Amino acid sequence: MKLLILGGTGFLSRHLAVAALAAGHQVTCASRGVSGRPPAGCRFVRWDRKDAAPAALSGARFDVAVDVLGQPSHVRRALQGLHAGHWIFISTLNVYADPRPGDAAGPDERLVPAIGQDVSIDSPQSYGGMKVGCEQLVAARAPSFTILRPGLIIGPGDRTGRFSYWPLRLAAAAADGHPFIDARDLVDWILLLADERHQLVCDAVGPVMTRAQFIDRLAATLGPPAPAVRWLSPEQLVAHRIEPWSGPRSLPLWLPAQLTALMDRDHAPARRAGLRVRPVADSARSVLGAGAETAAPTGLSRAEELRILGVSGPR
Numbered sequence: 001m002k003l004l005i006l007g008g009t010g011f012l013s014r015h016l017a018v019a020a021l022a023a024g025h026q027v028t029c030a031s032r033g034v035s036g037r038p039p040a041g042c043r044f045v046r047w048d049r050k051d052a053a054p055a056a057l058s059g060a061r062f063d064v065a066v067d068v069l070g071q072p073s074h075v076r077r078a079l080q081g082l083h084a085g086h087w088i089f090i091s092t093l094n095v096y097a098d099p100r101p102g103d104a105a106g107p108d109e110r111l112v113p114a115i116g117q118d119v120s121i122d123s124p125q126s127y128g129g130m131k132v133g134c135e136q137l138v139a140a141r142a143p144s145f146t147i148l149r150p151g152l153i154i155g156p157g158d159r160t161g162r163f164s165y166w167p168l169r170l171a172a173a174a175a176d177g178h179p180f181i182d183a184r185d186l187v188d189w190i191l192l193l194a195d196e197r198h199q200l201v202c203d204a205v206g207p208v209m210t211r212a213q214f215i216d217r218l219a220a221t222l223g224p225p226a227p228a229v230r231w232l233s234p235e236q237l238v239a240h241r242i243e244p245w246s247g248p249r250s251l252p253l254w255l256p257a258q259l260t261a262l263m264d265r266d267h268a269p270a271r272r273a274g275l276r277v278r279p280v281a282d283s284a285r286s287v288l289g290a291g292a293e294t295a296a297p298t299g300l301s302r303a304e305e306l307r308i309l310g311v312s313g314p315r
Contacts, residue, residue: 001025001194004062004084006069008044009036011157012090013068016187017042023191030057049074053081064088064194071118072133079141086197087142088190091135091149093203093265094128135201146193148186150204151265152253155183156286161298162245165252167218167284169299170227181206181275182283189275198273203265206277211253214280221281221288230309240308246298 003020007013008029018039020027027042038044045056049069052058058081065084067075075089097110114136115129138145154163163180181204193200209217219226232240234256243250267275300308 002061002063003027003194004057004060004065004082005029005042006049006065006067006078007031008038008042009033010068011159012153012183012186013066014039014157015155015183016066016190019184019187020191025191028057028060028062049077053077057082061085064197066090066190066194067134067138070121070127070130070134072116072130072137073118075134075137079137084142086144086146086194087138088146088148088194089134089138090190090204091131091147092128093149093151093205094124095132095135095149096128144197144199146198147201148190148193148204149202150181150186152180153183153186154180154283154287156289158183160246162252163283164287165299166214167221167287170215170218170222180277180280180283182278185275185277189270189273192274200273202269202273203267204270204275205265205267206270206275206280207267208264209280217279217281218284221284232308242300242308248298249301249304250299252299 001020003025005013005017005020005027008017008027009031013029013031014036017027017029021039021041028045029038029042030045030047031038032048033044033046045054047054047057049071050073060083062082062084064086065078065082066088067078068090069075070092079087095111097112111132112125112128114132115126116133116136119126119130121127121130135147138147152162158164185206186204189204192198215229234254237251237254241249242254244254244256246252
């Protein structure tokens, strides 16, 4: 298969390029090349997507193109200037306007209003709106297409810190749902769908687990003794001015009540379409193996956590 990856040097797209090369596909990666080096063995074409597609891409034909970006102008330019028999677009769960627990992607589900122009990603709504705009472009202009809507993508090389905060924090220490998907599982599924030219719109999520299950499974990767866990209510978190999801002084992966349905999507359609996911403990072991390389400046600092819990000294 002649595979074009619009990216290839970042997190998910680089995992995809490595897996595709290992599977014996002819891989072309096209990007600015500023987020990292393309993997050895691929053909790399430098392309700033603010500009027209270079001749090395516009004059070629690919079996499948995979696009991970979210700016409508970039997606529009790629669809106009490139030739691929099938397009796979990586969208997001943020496209849903009013997600309901346990739902799966369907034609009757309401999406946030589409944004057809590039805007600043200053909120989940604008990010989701641009992704909806991109989805509409792909559906209207691609010969055939697959649209995947992942939630939180985890695994080696993820520098957001939203997932890695937890295994690293629990290792230091010696009932919301969370649908994770390891980047390595997602790219294996992308390649399967690419081989089959599967026409599909689907949430790309693994089985949901509660926060307690999540902590227990991560703790199990460390062996005894299990770390002591103290639970604070959402009201207590707000009272302590703790931010949700990610960033400084945040509790990574925690979401306000009005957004928790977004994290409780149905895994069954993706499983029926061939997605296979590894245990979250395997992803945690990968993070622990990478150590500080995977860490990011997100989440409560150790000192902030101790002050909030009202304790002193190491735990």
